[in-house]
Amino acid sequence: MASSSSTYRSSSSSDGGNPNAVAVDERKRKRMLSNRESARRSRMRKQKHIDDLTAQINQLSSDNRQILTSLTVTSQLYMKIQAENSILTAQMAELSSRLESLNEIVDLVTTTNGAGFGGGVDLIDGCGFDDRTVGINSDGFYDDMMSGVNHWGGSVYSNQPIMANDINMY
Numbered sequence: 001m002a003s004s005s006s007t008y009r010s011s012s013s014s015d016g017g018n019p020n021a022v023a024v025d026e027r028k029r030k031r032m033l034s035n036r037e038s039a040r041r042s043r044m045r046k047q048k049h050i051d052d053l054t055a056q057i058n059q060l061s062s063d064n065r066q067i068l069t070s071l072t073v074t075s076q077l078y079m080k081i082q083a084e085n086s087i088l089t090a091q092m093a094e095l096s097s098r099l100e101s102l103n104e105i106v107d108l109v110t111t112t113n114g115a116g117f118g119g120g121v122d123l124i125d126g127c128g129f130d131d132r133t134v135g136i137n138s139d140g141f142y143d144d145m146m147s148g149v150n151h152w153g154g155s156v157y158s159n160q161p162i163m164a165n166d167i168n169m170y
Helices: 002-015 019-115
Strands: none
Touching: none
């Protein structure tokens, strides 16, 4: 810019005060000021645009972090629910198998009892005891042929081992 102003001065001094030359110099000066102002506005617009883009980058980065955090939490919950679902599916399969086995036992007992063995003999627990000698007494326990000998009321459960309570063991 210093070279343009020295050119401007040299041309005005060589004209020797020509009024037409003064008007041209004035237009050059106004145009130069206008160009400077336009360049300043352009630099300001460019800086504002850069600031807006920087703010947009910051906002999008923040949104991205929030989405990634939400995705991580959702993925963890999904994996937890999937594991619980696998456990429940395995439990359902096990319980279905147990139910099927119990239904087979019930079917076996009902079909065997329906056939009968003559003389009023029916199967109890699949053992073929005579209903007249084995039954359930008023206490809810099975009576057997040895009920007179058994001091504990003839319970089938009397032959079960005695288990120590873990609270009393220590």
